[in-house]
Amino acid sequence: MRILGIDPGLQTTGFGVLDVQGQAMRYVASGTIRTTGLALGDLPGRLKLLFDGIGEVAARYQPEAAAVEIVFVNANPQSTLLLGQARGAALAALVNAGLPVAEYTALQMKKAVVGHGRAAKPQVQAMVQRLLQLPGLPGTDAADALGLAITHAHAGAVMARLSEVAPLQRRQHALYRAGRSY
Amino acid sequence: MRILGIDPGLQTTGFGVLDVQGQAMRYVASGTIRTTGLALGDLPGRLKLLFDGIGEVAARYQPEAAAVEIVFVNANPQSTLLLGQARGAALAALVNAGLPVAEYTALQMKKAVVGHGRAAKPQVQAMVQRLLQLPGLPGTDAADALGLAITHAHAGAVMARLSEVAPLQRRQHALYRAGRSY
Numbered sequence: 217m218r219i220l221g222i223d224p225g226l227q228t229t230g231f232g233v234l235d236v237q238g239q240a241m242r243y244v245a246s247g248t249i250r251t252t253g254l255a256l257g258d259l260p261g262r263l264k265l266l267f268d269g270i271g272e273v274a275a276r277y278q279p280e281a282a283a284v285e286i287v288f289v290n291a292n293p294q295s296t297l298l299l300g301q302a303r304g305a306a307l308a309a310l311v312n313a314g315l316p317v318a319e320y321t322a323l324q325m326k327k328a329v330v331g332h333g334r335a336a337k338p339q340v341q342a343m344v345q346r347l348l349q350l351p352g353l354p355g356t357d358a359a360d361a362l363g364l365a366i367t368h369a370h371a372g373a374v375m376a377r378l379s380e381v382a383p384l385q386r387r388q389h390a391l392y393r394a395g396r397s398y
Numbered sequence: 399m400r401i402l403g404i405d406p407g408l409q410t411t412g413f414g415v416l417d418v419q420g421q422a423m424r425y426v427a428s429g430t431i432r433t434t435g436l437a438l439g440d441l442p443g444r445l446k447l448l449f450d451g452i453g454e455v456a457a458r459y460q461p462e463a464a465a466v467e468i469v470f471v472n473a474n475p476q477s478t479l480l481l482g483q484a485r486g487a488a489l490a491a492l493v494n495a496g497l498p499v500a501e502y503t504a505l506q507m508k509k510a511v512v513g514h515g516r517a518a519k520p521q522v523q524a525m526v527q528r529l530l531q532l533p534g535l536p537g538t539d540a541a542d543a544l545g546l547a548i549t550h551a552h553a554g555a556v557m558a559r560l561s562e563v564a565p566l567q568r569r570q571h572a573l574y575r576a577g578r579s580y
Contacts, residue, residue, distance in 0.1 A: 259489065260501075261493075263486060263490050263493060264490070264493035267490040287479065288479075289475035289478070293472075293475060294471060296478055296479050297470075297478050297479075297481075297482045298482070299482070300479045300481070300482020300486060301486035301489065303482075303483050303486060304445060304483035304485060304486025304488075304489075305490040307442050307445045307483065307486075308445050308446070308490040308491065310442070311443075311445060311446035311449065312449060312494075317442040319441070319442075
């Protein structure tokens with residue numbers, strides 16, 4: 217299965233694409249979508265770049281599922297509002313591309329990638345590089361996006377193992393799975 | 399010119415379409431896009447309904463410009479985040495339909511429609527009904543959306559008058575115009 221991870225932001229959105237087959241993961245692509253060429257106040261223009269950028273990534277790499285970071289309320293309410301709008305446009309682009317979207321917190325991503333939820337960004341970058349055998353360290357936004365795709369791959373593997381057990385057990389286990397899928 | 403007004407919300411989004419020619423305004427359509435059929439937690443699903451709904455309205459009525467309410471931070475940060483995501487998906491739908499988007503605050507809309515910024519919702523509904531000679535009172539969400547379209551029509555009329563004065567004066571006046579256009 218090909219998974220697209222997205223770490224949304226109004227200025228910089230990270231993306232990462234993985235192929236997953238059983239336990240094996242293969243890096244396909246990663247990068248950032250930037251809106252910094254536009255005026256800070258041009259929110260519709262920025263959201264258009266973000267929306268179109270995600271649409272282009274989806275069209276180019278043809279993923280079958282998307283994993284997006286859940287954002288939380290920020291100490292600065294204005295930042296929360298701006299990030300919320302960026303995330304809304306990003307989710308719209310993914311569902312518009314016909315992708316099922318799973319959501320994970322940064323904590324879940326760090327646990328899946330590094331092993332504990334308090335990992336710093338450089339640790340995420342280093343572990344993503346190692347897990348995917350990348351020739352160099354990925355940028356922080358791309359690393360987070362690849363980390364989300366890895367998290368979704370792990371969650372998918374857990375679900376696949378659970379599907380071999382009894383239906384009732386599976387339902388109980390499903391409540392504890394890493395992310396909410398839609 | 400045909401204007402589409404949008405009052406975005408995660409559960410209910412109002413829309414209103416007007417034709418404007420000089421001082422004359424003609425009602426075309428209005429209504430709401432609801433996502434209440436889906437589970438509260440299904441954010442991607444809700445944003446898809448909202449995005450697709452606005453796309454359908456734009457395709458059906460072929461507006462040439464959009465006017466959207468600016469949202470502000472709420473006392474409840476979680477509500478701010480949810481509303482921000484709905485607004486992000488709504489803006490993405492409008493720019494994806496190729497529409498230039500102008501943004502107005504509720505205060506600006508109430509001033510343009512009722513004459514003062516402290517108007518209550520029933521006053522906005524009554525004035526929208528009167529200005530557009532509607533046979534009945536529009537719903538609150540549709541009234542707000544039509545009010546935004548009226549506000550944009552007024553701002554457009556002001557800009558048209560200003561375009562008859564000297565370019566320097568026009569530039570100075572433009573700083574004071576009612577809304578930010580992109």
